[in-house]
Amino acid sequence: MDPTYLDYAATTPVREEVLAAMAPYLSGIFGNPSSVHAWGRQAENALELARAELAESLGAAPSEVTFVRGGTESDNLALFGWCGAQRARGEVPTIAISAVEHHAVLEATEHVEHQGLAKSMRIGVTADGRVAVDDIRRALAAGPTLVSVMWVNNESGMVLPIGEIADIVSDAGGTLHSDVAQAVGKVLVDVREVPADLLSGTGHKIYAPKGTGFLFVRDGTPLAPQLHGGGQERGLRPGTQDVAGAVGLATAVRLAVAEREAEGTRLTALRDRLESDLLGALDCIRVNAGEALRAPHILSLGVAGIEDGSALIMALDLEGVAVSGGSACTSGSAEASHVMGALYGEDDPFATVRFSLGKDTTAEHLQRAVEATVTVVGRMRAA
Amino acid sequence: MSRVLVAMSGGVDSSVAAAILVEAGHDVIGVTMKTFCYSDTPSHGKTCCGLDGITDAKRVAGALGIPHYVFDVEEDFTRDVVDDFVHEYAQGRTPNPCVRCNGNTKFRDLMRRGRALGCDRIASGHYVRAAHDETGTSLLRGRDHAKDQAYFLWGLPRELLPRLAFPVGELTKDEVRARARSLELVTADKPESQEICFVPTGDYRDLLRKRLGTHPALEAGSIVTSSGDVVGEHAGYAGFTVGQRKGLGGGSPEPLFVLEIRAESREVVVGTHDELFRDEVQVGEVNWLTDQPPVGAAVRVQLRSRAPAVTATVEAAGDELTVSLWDPQAAVTPGQSAVFFDGDRLLGGGRIIAARITAAGGSGTAS
Numbered sequence: 184m185d186p187t188y189l190d191y192a193a194t195t196p197v198r199e200e201v202l203a204a205m206a207p208y209l210s211g212i213f214g215n216p217s218s219v220h221a222w223g224r225q226a227e228n229a230l231e232l233a234r235a236e237l238a239e240s241l242g243a244a245p246s247e248v249t250f251v252r253g254g255t256e257s258d259n260l261a262l263f264g265w266c267g268a269q270r271a272r273g274e275v276p277t278i279a280i281s282a283v284e285h286h287a288v289l290e291a292t293e294h295v296e297h298q299g300l301a302k303s304m305r306i307g308v309t310a311d312g313r314v315a316v317d318d319i320r321r322a323l324a325a326g327p328t329l330v331s332v333m334w335v336n337n338e339s340g341m342v343l344p345i346g347e348i349a350d351i352v353s354d355a356g357g358t359l360h361s362d363v364a365q366a367v368g369k370v371l372v373d374v375r376e377v378p379a380d381l382l383s384g385t386g387h388k389i390y391a392p393k394g395t396g397f398l399f400v401r402d403g404t405p406l407a408p409q410l411h412g413g414g415q416e417r418g419l420r421p422g423t424q425d426v427a428g429a430v431g432l433a434t435a436v437r438l439a440v441a442e443r444e445a446e447g448t449r450l451t452a453l454r455d456r457l458e459s460d461l462l463g464a465l466d467c468i469r470v471n472a473g474e475a476l477r478a479p480h481i482l483s484l485g486v487a488g489i490e491d492g493s494a495l496i497m498a499l500d501l502e503g504v505a506v507s508g509g510s511a512c513t514s515g516s517a518e519a520s521h522v523m524g525a526l527y528g529e530d531d532p533f534a535t536v537r538f539s540l541g542k543d544t545t546a547e548h549l550q551r552a553v554e555a556t557v558t559v560v561g562r563m564r565a566a
Numbered sequence: 567m568s569r570v571l572v573a574m575s576g577g578v579d580s581s582v583a584a585a586i587l588v589e590a591g592h593d594v595i596g597v598t599m600k601t602f603c604y605s606d607t608p609s610h611g612k613t614c615c616g617l618d619g620i621t622d623a624k625r626v627a628g629a630l631g632i633p634h635y636v637f638d639v640e641e642d643f644t645r646d647v648v649d650d651f652v653h654e655y656a657q658g659r660t661p662n663p664c665v666r667c668n669g670n671t672k673f674r675d676l677m678r679r680g681r682a683l684g685c686d687r688i689a690s691g692h693y694v695r696a697a698h699d700e701t702g703t704s705l706l707r708g709r710d711h712a713k714d715q716a717y718f719l720w721g722l723p724r725e726l727l728p729r730l731a732f733p734v735g736e737l738t739k740d741e742v743r744a745r746a747r748s749l750e751l752v753t754a755d756k757p758e759s760q761e762i763c764f765v766p767t768g769d770y771r772d773l774l775r776k777r778l779g780t781h782p783a784l785e786a787g788s789i790v791t792s793s794g795d796v797v798g799e800h801a802g803y804a805g806f807t808v809g810q811r812k813g814l815g816g817g818s819p820e821p822l823f824v825l826e827i828r829a830e831s832r833e834v835v836v837g838t839h840d841e842l843f844r845d846e847v848q849v850g851e852v853n854w855l856t857d858q859p860p861v862g863a864a865v866r867v868q869l870r871s872r873a874p875a876v877t878a879t880v881e882a883a884g885d886e887l888t889v890s891l892w893d894p895q896a897a898v899t900p901g902q903s904a905v906f907f908d909g910d911r912l913l914g915g916g917r918i919i920a921a922r923i924t925a926a927g928g929s930g931t932a933s
Contacts, residue, residue: 494682497635501595501683559682566681 187504187548187555191388191541192337192365192481197431198390198542204434205392208427216424217415226426233426233433240433240440241382242373243399249416250429253396254364254385258287260398260409260420261360261381265329266300267407279304279322280331281314281343282525285362287383288331289521306332310526312341312475316351323355330359334366334382338522338537339472340481342370346377353378358404364388368439369447369478380404384436386428390542391435395428450479450540457538457549458482464557469533472526480540485523485533488564492534495559499536502555507537569593570731571680572689573672574626574634576619579734580691581626581753582742586733587689588630595683596627596634599672601643602764625752639675646670648764648777655774656783658829659901660807662718662871663762665915669721669853677726687729694719694912695735696727703727704856707910710738717871720905720915724855774804787832792825792841800834803827809897812836823897843894844921847878849904850886854914858883859906865889866907869898869918875907887916894923 208229214222216230231245238245251257262278269276278292278301296303304322307315314332322328330352334345345361352359360381366372368389374382381404386395400406400419412421458470461484471483489495492508499506508520523535538552570587574580574596587594598620620636627634647667654661676688692715693708705727708714722730734742746754761768775784783804788796789812800806810824812834823842826835847869859865861883866875878889889904898921905915 491679491682493635493638494679497633498683500635501633562684563682566678 185503185551187551189538189540189544189548189552190505190507191544192340192537192539193507194387194393195390195541197392198435198438200438201391201431201434205427205431208430212426216426217413230424230426230429233429236433237397237429237436240436241367241399242375244402246417247374247399247402249398249400249419250424250432251396251398251416251420252394252425253387254285254362254383255287257383257385257396257398258285258360258362259291260406261383262288262291262295262329262331263300263409264406264419265358265360265381265404266295267409268405269327270300271405271407274327275299275301276327276329277302277304277322277325278329278331279306279319281306281308281333283308283336283338283341283343283522284331284333285337285364288333288360288362292331301329306330308341308343308525310472310474312343312472314344314348316347319348319351320355323352323357328352328355328357330357331361332359333362333364334372335363335369335478335481336472336522337365337481338520338535339475339483339526340365340477340539341472342366342476342478345379349377349379365478365481367436368443369480371443372440374399374401381406386432386435389435389439391431392428395425395432397432446542447479450544453540453544453546453549454479454482454538456546457540457552460549460553461556464553465560471523471533471535482538482540484536484538485527485531486536486560487533489534489560490563492536495534495536495563498559498563499552499555502559504552504555506552507539508535568687569595569683569685570687570689571595571597571676571683571685573676573691574598574623575691575759576622576626576753576756577691577759578746578751578753578756579693579742580623581751582737582745582749583689583691583733584626584632585630585745585749585751587731588632594630594632595680595685596623596630596632597637597676597679598623598634599643599675600636600638600640601667601671602640602648622753622756629749629751637675637679639671642671642675643667643764648773651762651764651770652774652777654901655770655804656778656781656829657901658783658803658827660899661901662903663764664718665721665903668719669723673722673726673730677729687731688726689731689733691734692719692732693735693739694732696730696732697911698728703730705730705912706735707907707912708732708735713739716907716910716912717868717903717905717915720855720903720912721853722855724853727855771802771805778804782832783829785832787834789834789836792835792837797822797836803829803832803834806834808899809842827900839896842896844896844898844923845891845894846881846888846924847891847898847904847921848886848888848919849916850919852885852887852914852916856908856911856913859913865913866909867891868903868905868907869895870902875905886919890924 212225214226216227234248235245238248280292282305292303295301306318359379361379362383364385380401382399384397387393408419415421467487469485471485496508570592572584624634647663651661651663693713694716695706707716784802789798806824812822822836825837863880867878868875877892881888900918902918903915904918906913
């Protein structure tokens with residue numbers, strides 16, 4: 184049986200163009216970009232070209248792009264960095280995050296609050312993709328506020344109304360952070376269109392290596408570094424830069440953005456077909472966030488009549504179909520997803536299975552996924 | 567298709583169990599049960615079933631080329647095993663959580679989840695043997711009597727027996743280690759786990775304090791003799807078990823042992839070694855893995871995990887039963903198991919509710 188990978192929202196392979204772009208910087212052009220000599224200058228040139236390339240893909244200025252080591256680091260730097268800068272001004276600010284944020288934002292916020300660096304608030308999100316703007320306004324009225332709302336939710340594929348939120352935050356003089364890990368290359372992410380202040384992105388969801396990422400910091404947004412060392416990345420993220428990684432990331436972002444519309448159309452058609460085939464073959468299933476605007480690459484399914492969603496993922500694996508429960512982050516944990524809890528309530532009886540599509544996904548893969556899901560769900564319901 | 571789920575703790579026994587099944591050509595799936603959250607206890611890196619156990623099990627499964635999954639059973643385990651453990655100590659009894667886990671949690675969960683994965687058999691690294699004949703399946707003590715673990719399995723649901731496999735039950739521990747070494751399994755020389763998996767600090771009283779808070783079981787009480795004389799004070803009866811030698815200071819003429827724990831009055835009763843003996847044992851929560859022996863039948867009963875079985879007569883039978891020991895035994899401990907055998911064959915067992923002495927001038931009951 185051909186293995187069927189439908190977990191591109193968890194991670195992706197490095198694409199050939201990215202690998203080719205990186206290759207010269209892994210051994211041939213190896214200099215430290217901070218060095219004075221020719222080796223260093225070559226590396227620095229590559230790094231700054233990558234920065235400019237990435238910035239252009241987002242509609243940003245090169246000075247607004249900081250290279251970091253992945254999405255979690257980027258989220259943490261945004262939240263802790265912003266709190267640190269507020270603290271320097273003697274403020275105890277508010278962080279208001281949506282109820283469906285990634286753990287990197289959720290846990291960082293809890294930690295910030297635990298340390299007494301900020302108060303925190305939750306912004307309600309409904310299954311049809313509406314965000315409680317009153318919650319946001321209430322937070323903004325409380326004083327200096329960082330609002331953090333992800334652009335595309337990783338578990339459900341829901342696209343959150345960042346444009347609307349950005350206007351509200353911007354009008355009130357607040358700061359908006361958005362995790363764009365699942366958004367870049369899937370929906371239009373352009374900082375000229377949306378006045379977000381901080382964006383956290385990662386490479387490995389878009390065919391760049393794991394451990395690559397960026398933080399967009401709009402000029403004038405105060406941020407305190409969280410690591411201390413050699414002053415690289417304008418002091419915001421010290422540590423010798425991963426030049427090859429930066430080049431790979433910039434290449435991946437450029438390609439993802441360039442291919443967004445065509446690939447989005449292709450994936451939407453595939454995803455819709457998968458969705459209708461599953462709805463036709465199984466009863467008692469639900470498309471999570473089905474009424475909301477959704478990114479093209481994710482289908483999150485709620486399956487009723489199954490006691491244990493993690494067993495469904497394992498059983499599909501044994502059928503050669505790789506999918507996730509909600510996110511891929513915890514080691515076999517049966518802990519209920521906070522995202523589905525926020526959208527459908529804590530006692531929601533549906534188990535979640537997330538299919539996520541990518542550049543190598545074909546109709547045949549999806550046909551196999553449907554067959555395997557029907558087999559496995561049937562067996563589990565009979566058990 | 568015969569697909570076997572093998573419970574891999576990350577120890578050498580279950581590693582070799584998995585290897586034997588793979589060699590025999592079965593479609594094998596390894597699982598490790600995540601039983602308890604260790605996040606607020608310091609890591610000592612030794613215990614099975616913990617996250618280190620998961621890592622080792624994954625490495626072995628990878629080397630054997632089989633899938634491996636983690637089953638998060640923390641909720642069931644906490645309710646059925648940890649809460650029971652705490653409750654038993656609070657009542658002045660001495661629980662046996664491994665018995666409880668095997669009988670109530672581990673194999674039931676494995677079977678239920680295994681079915682979802684298309685598995686019709688469950689295997690583990692226990693040193694017992696499953697014998698199949700025309701009367702059904704019964705469990706026999708492991709070939710290596712020094713490592714035999716039949717005592718821990720009396721609580722299994724009988725209907726599961728035909729679906730169980732214990733590949734190392736025919737081997738000695740030395741053979742298991744040799745097998746693991748020849749396969750270059752990472753767990754080959756891993757030390758035995760000794761402590762209770764959810765008490766990694768080795769002191770169960772820490773867990774009791776955490777889960778009970780303020781409770782009479784953890785408050786000071788009197789140490790009394792069987793005739794009622796107060797001879798000292800203790801810091802909480804949950805720290806005692808029947809049969810435990812109790813140093814009282816003050817130079818008593820002969821060593822004293824805990825005879826009984828009286829939860830209602832918080833008294834720990836002590837006496838001489840002679841006073842420890844009991845010959846009638848009341849057993850509750852009885853579970854049979856074979857047909858129930860009739861009243862009057864002679865059986866062998868094992869009263870401690872490392873004690874030899876002794877002969878007894880079944881006096882009254884049912885969900886609770888009473889057995890008379892042919893020879894009085896020391897330190898028959900409420901909360902521990904009474905496990906019945908016919909030779910090597912495991913018949914069943916139950917929890918010891920109480921024991922008393924009927925012959926030869928003993929004193930009182932342990933209840």
